[in-house]
Amino acid sequence: MNQRIKIFLIGLMSWFILFLGWQWWKSYPLVRWEPPLSPQNRSEKIDSILHQSLLTYRIPGIVLGVVENEKLTILKSVGFADLTSKDSLRVNTPFPLASISKLVTALTASAYFQEHGISLQTSIPEVLPREKKLGTADWEGITLRDLLDHTSGLKDLRNWKQLLIQTEQKQLSQLLSQLPKPDRNLKKPHYADLNYDLLGFVLESHSGKSFPELAQEYLLKPAGMTSSTFNSSLDPVAHTTLKGYEPTFLWKRLEEKKTKFERIPSPSSGLISTGADLGNALIHFSRWEMGMLFSNLENLSQGRIKPSGFQEIELGGYSFLGHFGEQGAYNGLFFFSQELDKGIFVLTNGRDIEDHRQKIAEAVISELISN
Numbered sequence: 001m002n003q004r005i006k007i008f009l010i011g012l013m014s015w016f017i018l019f020l021g022w023q024w025w026k027s028y029p030l031v032r033w034e035p036p037l038s039p040q041n042r043s044e045k046i047d048s049i050l051h052q053s054l055l056t057y058r059i060p061g062i063v064l065g066v067v068e069n070e071k072l073t074i075l076k077s078v079g080f081a082d083l084t085s086k087d088s089l090r091v092n093t094p095f096p097l098a099s100i101s102k103l104v105t106a107l108t109a110s111a112y113f114q115e116h117g118i119s120l121q122t123s124i125p126e127v128l129p130r131e132k133k134l135g136t137a138d139w140e141g142i143t144l145r146d147l148l149d150h151t152s153g154l155k156d157l158r159n160w161k162q163l164l165i166q167t168e169q170k171q172l173s174q175l176l177s178q179l180p181k182p183d184r185n186l187k188k189p190h191y192a193d194l195n196y197d198l199l200g201f202v203l204e205s206h207s208g209k210s211f212p213e214l215a216q217e218y219l220l221k222p223a224g225m226t227s228s229t230f231n232s233s234l235d236p237v238a239h240t241t242l243k244g245y246e247p248t249f250l251w252k253r254l255e256e257k258k259t260k261f262e263r264i265p266s267p268s269s270g271l272i273s274t275g276a277d278l279g280n281a282l283i284h285f286s287r288w289e290m291g292m293l294f295s296n297l298e299n300l301s302q303g304r305i306k307p308s309g310f311q312e313i314e315l316g317g318y319s320f321l322g323h324f325g326e327q328g329a330y331n332g333l334f335f336f337s338q339e340l341d342k343g344i345f346v347l348t349n350g351r352d353i354e355d356h357r358q359k360i361a362e363a364v365i366s367e368l369i370s371n
Contacts, residue, residue, distance in 0.1 A: 031054045031055070031059070031060050031061070031079050031080060031083075031254075042367070042368070042371050043074075045367050046064070046074060046076075046364060046367060047076075047078075049360065049363045049364055049367065050062050050064060050076070050078045050360070051078060053356065053359075053360050053363075054078065054079050056356075057348075057350065057353075057354055057356035057359075057360075058247045058252070058254060058350060058353075059079070059245070059348045059349070059350025059356060060079050060080045060081075060083055060089070060243075060245050060254060060348075060349050060350055061077065061078065061079030061080050061081060061088075061089030061348065061349050061350075062077065062078050062079055062089070062346065062347070062348050062360065063076075063077045063089060063091060063093070063095065063275040063345075063346070063347040063348075064076055064077070064275075064344075064345070064346055064347075064360075064364065065091075065275055065278055065279045065282060065344065065345045066342065066343065066344050066364065066368065067279070067282040067283055067285075067286045067336070067342065067343040067344075068341065068342050068368070069286075069341055070283060070286045070287055070341075071283070072279045072280075072282070072283055074364075075091050075275060075276065075279050076091065077089045077090050077091050077093070077275060079349075081093050081241060081242045081243065081349065082241060082242070082243050083243070083245065083254065083256075084243075087241065089242070089349065090275075091274065091275035091276050091279075092227065092274045092275070092276050093240065093241075093242055093274060093275070094227070094239055094240035094241075094242065094272050094273070094274060095240065095242060095272065095273060095274060095275070095330065095332070095347050095349075096231075096236050096239070096240065096242075096261075096269075096270075096271075096272055096327060096330040097269075097271045097272070097273050097325045097330075097332055097334075097347075098269045098325030098326050098327035098330055098331070098332065099193075099268065099269050099323060099324060099325045099326065099327070100271065100322075100323050100324070100325035100332055100333070100334045101196075101230070101266070101267065101268060101269050101270055101271035101325070102196050102267075102268060102269075102309055102323055103309060103310065103322065103323050103334065104215055104219055104220070104271055105196050105199060105200060105215070105267040105268065105309070106148055106196075106300060106307070106308060106309025106310070107218075107219050107293060107296045107297075107300070107309075108203070108214055108215045108218045108219045109144065109148070109199055109203060110296040110297075110299045110300050111218040111219065111295075111296050112203055112207065112214060112218055113144065113299075114295065114296070114299055116206075118144075119144075120143065120144045120145040120148065120299065120300075120302075120308070121143050121144070121145055122143060122144055123139070123140065123141055123142060123143050124139055124142055124143065124144065124147070124198075124202060125139055125140065127144065127202055127205075127206055128202060128205050128206070129205055129206065132176070132205040134176065134179070136181065138181045138182055138184065139182065142182060144199070144202070145308055146195075147195040147196065147198055147199045147202075148195070148199065148300065148308035148309045149189055149308050149309075150189040150190055150191050150192060150195050151186075151188075151189050151190075152182050152192075152195055152198075153182030153183040153184050153185075153186045153190070154179075154180065154182050154183075154190070154192045154194045154195055154198070155180065155183060155190060155192055155194070156192045156193055156194050157178065157180065157194075170234060170262065170263050170264055171263070171264050172197065172200055172201055172204065172211060172263055172264065172265055172266070172267070173201075173204065175197060175198060175201045175263070176201070179194070179198065180194075193262065193266075193268035193269060194268070195268070196267045196268035196269075197262075197263055197266060197267050197268045199267060200265070200266075200267025200268075201267075203267075210265075211230060211265055211267055212229055212230040212232075212265050215230060215267075215271075216229070222292055223280060223281050223284050223292070223293075224277070224280035224281075224284075225273060225277040225278075225280055225281055226277070227273070227274050227276065227277050228271060228272065228273040228274070228277045229271075229272055230265035230266065230267070230270045230271055230272070231261050231264060231265050231266055231270035231271075231272060232264060232265065233261070233264065234260045234261050234262075234264060235260060235261075236259065236260075236261070236272075236330070239272045240272060242330075242349055243256055243349065244256070244257050244258070244259065244328050244329025244330050244349045244350070244351070245257060245329050245349060245350050245351070246329050246350065246351035246353075247351070247353065254350070257328050257329040257351055258328065259327055259328025259329065259330065261327075269325070269327055275345075275347065278334060278345045278347075279345075281334075282334070282336065282343040282344075282345060285336040285343055286336060286341065286342075286343050288338055306321060307321070309323075310322060310323060311323050311324060313333075313335060313358065315335070315337070315344070315358075315361055315362050315365040315366075316340070316362065316365040316366045316368075316369045318337045318339055318340040318365075319337060319339060320335035320336060320337045320340075320343075320344075321335060321336060321337070321338075322334045322335030322336055322343075323335075324357065326352055328351070329349055329350055329351040330347075330349060331347070331348045331349075331350070331351070331352040331356075331357055332345065332346060332347040332348065332357060333345065333346050333357045333358065333361060335361070340365075340369075342365065342368065344361050344364060344365060346360050346361050346364075348360075
């Protein structure tokens, strides 16, 4: 064999061995919580699902909440918020909710525009004040509901373009300077965070208040989400000690995965909340026609089964409405079934490679239905 090839292969192998050693050194063993040997009651069976999920899906921690018949019947956490310090994950640990934030933004927009007599069918240029106009005819006919339904034609900037934006330009108030033209040829919904960030910008511009203030006033405080707020920094570390993790390349271990918010604040994905606060919110969803959210949900629905801003999944054979959230290694789901009269949220600080959010929720709901 050619001497140069030998040297190259030896170097490549040496690099790979060093890489594996480095990855082992900076990673952590899987979290192992022993489930009950023979779970007897419902609580023990739910615990068993959570404990087994930590190992099966290679995640450090889980927060679970369930509402049944307008009551919070389950609120618990297992695992760790930080694998270095071994701090436990708790139901009051601040948690980045990623795209679950869109539910809060949609309901805040619904409440604000209803109060001010503005239909969701109103075009965006009509709502924006003169000094904040979009400055192009491409936006004519694109409505507030188009933003809510992801039918505006907006597409998120590619990652490399995001890197070119300076930190001071990532303020929500500076959104127009990075806003691409909508693609009017898109006939189907195209999911994009920019729709909800622009919706937050429109709310700020029309009201003269910051988006976090509006969210507090119109939804978070009335819903009892007193520990929840939208991000004021690009780094989640500024808001929580919770760390996110992902499986290593080869070893069956976990390594930290860092992430950043795309905007300050981020109406599309910047809500920081807790399991306790989500439990309060889920109770309000469960009250439906009798609850404080009903008029806002009706405004978002306009006769449709699925309100604007909501996603739909099936759990245990029943339809659930809500939203998924995923940003880096912060993952979650928040869903409610009016038909079943049950709601559930699942939060994890492990990257969702195997769709573990929905699998955990499916296992929990199936267990509740069987009893």
